[in-house]
Amino acid sequence: MTIKKISKDAFGKFVDGLIKQQKVMGPCAKGDRFEFEQLDSSSQLRLDYDVTLRPPNRKYFLPPVETLLTCEVGGGYQSVYDDTEFVLLGIHPYDLAALNQMDQIFSRDNYDTHYMKRRLAATIIACDVVTPSKDVFAASMGTATAEAGFDVLLTDIGDSYLMETGSPKGEKLIEKAQGAVDAAAGDLEKRKNIWKENQGRLSKHKLNCSSSYLPKLLEKAYSHPVWEEKAKTCFSCGSCNQVCPTCYCFNVQDDVSWDFTKGTRQRAWDGCLLDGFTKVAGEHEFRKKREDRFRHRLYRKGKYVPEKLGTKTPACVGCGRCVSACLPDIANPVNIYNRLIDDLGLE
Numbered sequence: 001m002t003i004k005k006i007s008k009d010a011f012g013k014f015v016d017g018l019i020k021q022q023k024v025m026g027p028c029a030k031g032d033r034f035e036f037e038q039l040d041s042s043s044q045l046r047l048d049y050d051v052t053l054r055p056p057n058r059k060y061f062l063p064p065v066e067t068l069l070t071c072e073v074g075g076g077y078q079s080v081y082d083d084t085e086f087v088l089l090g091i092h093p094y095d096l097a098a099l100n101q102m103d104q105i106f107s108r109d110n111y112d113t114h115y116m117k118r119r120l121a122a123t124i125i126a127c128d129v130v131t132p133s134k135d136v137f138a139a140s141m142g143t144a145t146a147e148a149g150f151d152v153l154l155t156d157i158g159d160s161y162l163m164e165t166g167s168p169k170g171e172k173l174i175e176k177a178q179g180a181v182d183a184a185a186g187d188l189e190k191r192k193n194i195w196k197e198n199q200g201r202l203s204k205h206k207l208n209c210s211s212s213y214l215p216k217l218l219e220k221a222y223s224h225p226v227w228e229e230k231a232k233t234c235f236s237c238g239s240c241n242q243v244c245p246t247c248y249c250f251n252v253q254d255d256v257s258w259d260f261t262k263g264t265r266q267r268a269w270d271g272c273l274l275d276g277f278t279k280v281a282g283e284h285e286f287r288k289k290r291e292d293r294f295r296h297r298l299y300r301k302g303k304y305v306p307e308k309l310g311t312k313t314p315a316c317v318g319c320g321r322c323v324s325a326c327l328p329d330i331a332n333p334v335n336i337y338n339r340l341i342d343d344l345g346l347e
């Protein structure tokens with residue numbers, strides 16, 4: 001592990017150099033919001049962003065629509081892969097935690113070649129949060145800062161950035177950073193203070209238990225009235241799914257040309273809150289009621305995924321996007337889990 005310090009001016013030149021060599025995706029302003037886009041120049045980069053509209057991990061590794069294969073009569077089928085090398089620059093620690101969780105999901109039981117080829121072609125430069133968003137609660141989910149899972153971690157310490165490497169890929173990358181010098185003890189102290197402050201600043205909603213307690217809490221909450229109460233005003237719009245960095249459900253569809261000579265297989269984002277998500281052959285639908293779908297999302301975040309992966313980290317990283325996206329204001333996981341704690345206690 002190497003920790004270097006680089007002035008902001010030199011960092012801009014380093015990014016411009018990277019842009020000449022490969023695609024670099026980073027947070028850019030979109031009106032008064034932010035979104036990850038391909039950079040043409042370091043001047044577009046906004047590392048002071050609060051939160052992006054869409055989570056970068058899903059946008060780049062599990063795109064909204066993707067062609068998996070094409071086929072043709074007499075020509076068989078061809079899998080379609082994208083393994084273009086690129087740098088994902090400026091991902092916040094909570095989205096990094098979601099990315100690392102998704103890596104496990106897509107590489108474990110059913111190795112997903114489409115996802116993994118893109119993932120292995122990427123270099124991840126994470127970035128500590130400078131401006132907390134209005135709904136972020138990463139501190140409650142243990143994702144306000146990052147200790148691993150990046151190739152390089154950037155921290156803004158005022159007039160410079162600290163760059164910590166987390167992999168051989170990261171080591172190789174920062175060799176290109178002209179003007180970077182070894183970080184001094186005082187620089188590391190500044191970074192330590194930023195990490196400490198971010199535990200307080202990234203806490204706009206506060207979970208009243210340890211996030212590792214959620215599976216146990218949910219074990220006794222399946223028949224709680226909160227699911228029906230909240231679902232009464234749910235539009236089943238699926239916005240909470242679409243903006244979430246840890247939602248990964250997709251639908252697969254085959255399309256054939258009118259003369260049946262060629263076709264494509266595509267996958268596209270799906271969402272467990274949408275009506276029809278669980279419809280199977282014979283018109284059977286096993287989560288037809290809105291409250292069942294509403295409950296499923298919260299169980300998946302707090303219990304099913306952590307149990308599947310054998311981790312104490314929930315599948316909610318506290319980015320706060322669903323809180324901002326939900327018009328009837330019912331999607332906030334913290335509000336629901338805290339309500340369950342109030343009613344069911346902590347043991």
Ligand code: SF4
Nearest residue numbers: 234235237238240326
């Ligand atoms: S909880 Fe909110 S965002 Fe999610 S589907 Fe219901 S209304 Fe839409």
Ligand code: SF4
Nearest residue numbers: 244316317319320322
């Ligand atoms: S459930 Fe909401 S707050 Fe949690 S990771 Fe998903 S979008 Fe972010």
